[in-house]
Amino acid sequence: MNPPSDRFVKGMATRRAVLGDAHVDRAEANKTDFDAPFQAMITETAWGDVWSRPDWNKRERSMVTIALLAALGHHEELAMHVRATANTGATPEDMREAMLHVAIYAGVPAANTAIKIVKKTLDEMRDAQAPRGGE
Template sequence: MSEAKPESERHAQGMQTRRSVLGDAYVNGAEAQKTAFDGPFQELIVEAAWGHVWSRPQWTPRMRSIVTIALLAALGHDDEVAMHVRATANTGATREDITEALLHVAIYAGVPAANHAIKLVKRTFAEMEAGREAGDA
């Protein structure tokens, strides 16, 4: 049986950034579902994506959010697009920012990719609005 290794500074920073972008509820859910199988992958994304890239001070979370949504839309990663659209509530990226990002996707990655992403983003916005309304009740 192996002992759990101590958390690195990079991992701690990555987890803090991940929580600030995606929210505690999302991160807690992901952590609760982590298994021995995907644990190494989860460590990788926390340290590399969140600790190395998203934690860099050169760009704001808003800027990183816009670029991330554009890249994920261009690559057709639907679940990740929706997750990062929801995260705009924490990053400050606006609907107008996302519109502009998806226009870039249309020109540089193709109209079908942008068209698909626009449908997905509209559905995600509707879900977010429904969640806010349900929370207000």
């Protein structure tokens, strides 16, 4: 087995910074021989190349990613990247503006569905942060 490339190491650090250790640890634990090459490719290219570039910050990349996922109807990935905003600094207001762009450039039905997913995911994030009674 070869040592990981510099691009993979950088990608894993960026992936953890954006998605969080818990998410990445779960994904790594669920990795199989079948999807390991895909996971390595995504870590190197998406996270090690694109997300690690210096010209945009994580907030800007987060908003563009959310808009693209919404426009393309990739709902599971959309929810994952909404959760990642806790680490990227993209705000609910940023996501609202992104959804308006989706409505104009990708269509109202795509934005309508995405808005429902964003709202549900933000509610789940708030509920997870809410103090529990009696603790």
